[in-house]
Amino acid sequence: MTAGTLYGVGLGPGDPDLMTVKAYRLISGAQVVAYPAPDDGESFARSIAAAIIPPSAREIPIVVPMRVERFPAQAVYTRAAEEIGEVLASGTDVVALCEGDPFFYGSFMYLFERLSQRFPCEIVPGVTSLTACAARLARPLTARNDVLTVIPGPLPDEEITARIEAAGAIAIMKVGRHLPRLRRLIEGLGLIDHAGYVERATLPAEKAMPLADVTEAAAPYFSMILIYKGDEAWMLPPQSSS
Known part of the structure; x- marks a missing residue:
């Protein structure tokens, strides 16, 4: 058979x-x-x-x-x-x-x-949350010779910091309850204005906004922070969407 x-x-x-x-x-x-x-x-x-x-x-x-x-x-x-x-x-x-x-x-x-x-x-293969979040922020993910690094949010601060510093573009996944800690870390690196936040991408309850506008103390499991440090002058959308 x-x-x-x-x-x-x-x-x-x-x-x-x-x-x-x-x-x-x-x-x-x-x-x-x-x-x-x-x-x-x-x-x-x-x-x-x-x-x-x-x-x-x-x-x-x-x-x-x-x-x-x-x-x-x-x-x-x-x-x-x-x-x-x-x-x-x-x-x-x-x-x-x-x-x-x-x-x-x-x-x-x-x-x-x-x-x-x-x-x-x-x-x-399926459309990944990584590319979906970039699309919902209306901002390219990475370009040219930029190094894109994908980081799980539960990692220790020291490891996240080292990986952000070595990258040109960053996606932090599995944000969840780590949101306040990750935001503080990103602010400390001077990158808060380079960061976007998306939760529940493509779903009816989706939120997409600059990370600086996020006020919640926790995020759902299906959430992501995107940071761009490369040479392209990409900006976050001027207004949040939800």
């Missing part, structure tokens, strides 16, 4: 219109759909594709506890890989949904590392 193919399908940052044509085709024709889901609340990945998931499709939610520790989530993906592996071994394809891009901080990579040596896998 020929094994099924595991498709890692990038959904984009949230607006269903930003799914690729290939993603649309695979999801709308899927027999089995897998997706990450929190242990409390709706799956963001599923909500993006909800309108095109066939009613007859089998759904495999991968319920990941929202914890800092790595072990619980790793154990969840191991169990999910076993269930998905049984489907693939039967000859049926599985479409695994992933918000953003599967290989850019994407949850799909944990299935890929467990299943790609045993079954055919195909990656369908």
Whole structure:
């Protein structure tokens, strides 16, 4: 029996219109759909594709506890890989949904590392939050020989500072509760007027503004700070949008 193919399908940052044509085709024709889901609340990945998931499709939610520790989530993906592996071994394809891009901080990579040596896998790239945030700020991300550095917000101040100082353009992801600390750090580096902030890019609750205008004490998980230090004279939009 020929094994099924595991498709890692990038959904984009949230607006269903930003799914690729290939993603649309695979999801709308899927027999089995897998997706990450929190242990409390709706799956963001599923909500993006909800309108095109066939009613007859089998759904495999991968319920990941929202914890800092790595072990619980790793154990969840191991169990999910076993269930998905049984489907693939039967000859049926599985479409695994992933918000953003599967290989850019994407949850799909944990299935890929467990299943790609045993079954055919195909990656369908998606629009990343990085490029979506730049678009929503209406400001180019980087150019020419500028070095773009992507920094996870939870890193220590010393490491973030060193990476900002070495870069021409910076994207700080996973801002969340680290927002006040990151803002203070950016102000201390004299870069507050070079920084833009976006949360929930492309979604109805989106906010996009200069970082200097942000007054909240915390940000949602899906938020990002973009900083440009290069030679191009790019400015933030004169007004915030929300």
